[in-house]
Amino acid sequence: MAVTAAPAAVAGCPLCDSEGGELVWRGERARIILVEHERFPGFCRIVWNAHVAELSDLVETDRDWLMRLVTQVERTVREVMTPDKVNLAAFGNMVPHLHWHIIPRYRWDTHFPEAIWAPAQRDADAARIAALAQRLPALRRALAALPDGLSA
Numbered sequence: 001m002a003v004t005a006a007p008a009a010v011a012g013c014p015l016c017d018s019e020g021g022e023l024v025w026r027g028e029r030a031r032i033i034l035v036e037h038e039r040f041p042g043f044c045r046i047v048w049n050a051h052v053a054e055l056s057d058l059v060e061t062d063r064d065w066l067m068r069l070v071t072q073v074e075r076t077v078r079e080v081m082t083p084d085k086v087n088l089a090a091f092g093n094m095v096p097h098l099h100w101h102i103i104p105r106y107r108w109d110t111h112f113p114e115a116i117w118a119p120a121q122r123d124a125d126a127a128r129i130a131a132l133a134q135r136l137p138a139l140r141r142a143l144a145a146l147p148d149g150l151s152a
């Protein structure tokens with residue numbers, strides 16, 4: 001309900017003050033950034049452009065559009081990064097500005113099967129991380145090509 005009353009930007013909010021990471025796509029309503037390459041190549045965030053705290057603050061058409069975008073980014077990450085699993089998360093406890101994490105996960109990654117915010121389960125496999133990082137240019141290209149209209 002509050003979407004029209006929500007301010008477009010809030011001073012001091014890191015996702016209002018900056019893109020929040022490496023910008024790979026920007027639409028009228030949201031943007032896609034790449035983050036934490038060193039540990040989790042292919043980790044994307046979808047950030048709602050306006051300062052909104054909760055998914056339920058969005059009007060239905062925006063919420064539906066956002067979930068289509070989340071789905072499309074997940075699909076793109078699967079195609080390019082071929083993870084064993086994709087993790088989707090929306091917390092906003094630290095930064096209460098609506099964003100989704102889309103994280104390709106591998107059985108060998110430092111935290112699998114735990115969440116990436118949990119204690120590490122094993123040491124990083126530098127060779128495998130480096131091999132995955134080679135796919136990042138393809139991921140950037142695929143994400144950059146996403147249509148803003150996202151009807152499916």
Ligand SMILES: [Zn+2]
Pocket residue numbers: 009010013014015016017050051052096097
């Ligand atoms: Zn914000």
